[in-house]
Amino acid sequence: MYTALITGDLEPSATRTQSWFLDHLKSNEALGEKNRAVAVTLNAEVRRQKAALQKELPKLQRLAVKKVKGLSKEELEARPDLVLGLAQRVEEIPDGTALSRRPANGGWAGGPRNEIRIDVMSPDDTLRPEHYAETEESKGFRSEYEYRRDKQDQGLDHIADGLATLKNMAGDINEELDRQVPLIDEIDTKVDQASSDLRSTNKRLKEVVTQMRSSRNFCIDIILLAICLGIAAYLYK
Amino acid sequence: MCGCFVSTLDEFSSGRSRGGGGGMADRQEQKLKDAEKWLKKADKLTKLSFTRWAADWSEATPLYEQAGLVYKTAKLFEKGKHCFEKAAIGQERLSSQWTAAKHLETAGGLAKELEAWPEVADLYKRASEMYMFCGKPQPAADALVRGAKAIEDSVPDDAIRMYLDSCSFLEDDGREQMAFDTYRAATNLYIKQQRYADAASMLLRWGQAADKCKAIQSQCKAYVSAILVYLYNQDLKAAEQCHNDCSQVDAFLNSEQNQLAEKVLQAYRDSDGDEVMYVIKSSKTLPHLDHMIVRLAKQLPVGGLKPVIGPSNDDLDENDLT
Numbered sequence: 001m002y003t004a005l006i007t008g009d010l011e012p013s014a015t016r017t018q019s020w021f022l023d024h025l026k027s028n029e030a031l032g033e034k035n036r037a038v039a040v041t042l043n044a045e046v047r048r049q050k051a052a053l054q055k056e057l058p059k060l061q062r063l064a065v066k067k068v069k070g071l072s073k074e075e076l077e078a079r080p081d082l083v084l085g086l087a088q089r090v091e092e093i094p095d096g097t098a099l100s101r102r103p104a105n106g107g108w109a110g111g112p113r114n115e116i117r118i119d120v121m122s123p124d125d126t127l128r129p130e131h132y133a134e135t136e137e138s139k140g141f142r143s144e145y146e147y148r149r150d151k152q153d154q155g156l157d158h159i160a161d162g163l164a165t166l167k168n169m170a171g172d173i174n175e176e177l178d179r180q181v182p183l184i185d186e187i188d189t190k191v192d193q194a195s196s197d198l199r200s201t202n203k204r205l206k207e208v209v210t211q212m213r214s215s216r217n218f219c220i221d222i223i224l225l226a227i228c229l230g231i232a233a234y235l236y237k
Numbered sequence: 238m239c240g241c242f243v244s245t246l247d248e249f250s251s252g253r254s255r256g257g258g259g260g261m262a263d264r265q266e267q268k269l270k271d272a273e274k275w276l277k278k279a280d281k282l283t284k285l286s287f288t289r290w291a292a293d294w295s296e297a298t299p300l301y302e303q304a305g306l307v308y309k310t311a312k313l314f315e316k317g318k319h320c321f322e323k324a325a326i327g328q329e330r331l332s333s334q335w336t337a338a339k340h341l342e343t344a345g346g347l348a349k350e351l352e353a354w355p356e357v358a359d360l361y362k363r364a365s366e367m368y369m370f371c372g373k374p375q376p377a378a379d380a381l382v383r384g385a386k387a388i389e390d391s392v393p394d395d396a397i398r399m400y401l402d403s404c405s406f407l408e409d410d411g412r413e414q415m416a417f418d419t420y421r422a423a424t425n426l427y428i429k430q431q432r433y434a435d436a437a438s439m440l441l442r443w444g445q446a447a448d449k450c451k452a453i454q455s456q457c458k459a460y461v462s463a464i465l466v467y468l469y470n471q472d473l474k475a476a477e478q479c480h481n482d483c484s485q486v487d488a489f490l491n492s493e494q495n496q497l498a499e500k501v502l503q504a505y506r507d508s509d510g511d512e513v514m515y516v517i518k519s520s521k522t523l524p525h526l527d528h529m530i531v532r533l534a535k536q537l538p539v540g541g542l543k544p545v546i547g548p549s550n551d552d553l554d555e556n557d558l559t
Contacts, residue, residue, distance in 0.1 A: 182412075
């Protein structure tokens with residue numbers, strides 16, 4: 001129907017409709033395009049076409065109200081609405097600049113909703129004396145602020161006490177450890193001495209014991225024992 | 238049925254314990270008899286007489302030791318002390334001074350139970366001499382400290398002397414760090430005796446020892462304690478002098494303890510008793526000092542705060558050009 005309207009009245013607009021279709025195609029392509037650079041160029045192309053179309057729209061609107069042969073009265077009145085509908089459709093073509101509506105995300109969504117306005121007050125405002133007067137609200141704020149600040153101070157005092165105790169204990173531990181370092185060194189040397197003495201003593205003991213248990217002594221012991229038994233047997237026989 | 242069963246069990250156990258207790262007493266009596274025997278034998282071995290020209294210490298000493306142990310467990314202090322003393326002499330003759338010193342210390346402990354104070358001091362001093370003879374000043378100092386602790390309630394002067402000797406032993410040896418406990422004990426004793434000037438000087442000596450071994454925290458604590466003791470003694474001038482002297486030490490100058498000292502002295506200079514109490518109460522470093530000092534500090538300000546006659550700057554008149 002749009003095409004019928006436009007081609008019926010304006011011959012040059014034929015190319016416009018073609019470009020309109022192409023834009024839509026292009027924008028769909030851009031949405032599906034993964035490559036960012038290509039998407040950007042496509043979007044730019046779409047925007048350009050959109051701007052050109054929108055420029056033509058006022059002309060179309062003027063032409064729409066013109067009387068044309070062979071059209072009924074209702075159709076004539078409906079034409080400006082059609083033009084407006086076309087304008088809206090052109091507007092809606094996505095060209096990569098539409099704001100995406102994110103799902104409401106607590107604090108983040110709250111930010112843009114509360115607008116940050118700088119310099120809301122006019123300079124005259126500050127000159128008025130009532131500007132600095134206390135309201136109920138500001139009194140409440142102040143008292144809450146002071147209450148919280150006192151609470152904080154209390155907590156910090158508590159922490160400071162604990163930290164002072166910790167510092168004292170750490171210092172004492174430090175001194176104690178310093179005191180014990182030379183003692184441990186002494187123990188170390190003494191234990192080394194004792195272990196080396198022990199090792200040498202063990203060695204000597206081993207030598208003595210092996211000497212005592214040498215086979216020569218065993219044989220001598222056995223022979224002597226045999227001789228004693230022989231003598232005893234002889235005596236008792 | 239259960240009740241009579243339990244009652245029979247009770248009788249059985251009590252009978253057995255009575256029997257056991259009787260057995261224990263018997264064993265103890267037996268032991269005491271043995272100890273008597275050993276003691277007599279050892280005495281005979283050591284007593285020089287016509288037939289015996291040289292005392293046989295090597296045999297007598299173990300006997301003395303055993304007898305002494307038995308008497309100690311049986312809490313017969315007089316006999317035990319006597320045995321240990323003899324054992325010590327024996328060990329000395331056997332040239333093992335270490336064991337001798339140990340026996341003397343045991344004897345000293347027993348004498349303490351007997352409350353024969355001069356003997357206690359004497360025994361511990363002899364023990365420490367033996368330790369020094371062995372070339373070990375540390376145990377010597379320890380022995381003196383133990384002795385001093387034993388007699389500090391009854392003969393504080395002797396105790397003080399022993400503490401001081403112990404400190405000097407350790408200082409000579411260069412081991413002041415071990416002396417900290419001794420200084421503390423000596424200071425507490427002085428404070429108990431209300432000899433505050435001596436206590437303060439002892440604290441300063443402690444600070445000096447701490448400085449030598451770089452124990453900064455102990456040093457600062459000792460200095461600030463000395464200042465507080467002077468203030469307790471109502472000697473503001475001495476306190477100020479002490480503060481001036483101590484401020485020469487960098488470590489003390491930048492410490493928290495110095496801040497406390499300055500605040501207290503400032504409050505004293507302003508003759509503001511409430512300020513003094515407030516500073517003491519709100520200080521974070523005060524509770525970490527020795528508890529005796531904290532007790533003194535909590536009682537500050539003692540006596541009326543006399544208005545301090547500070548250096549009057551009004552005398553210097555601007556127009557006075559002389």
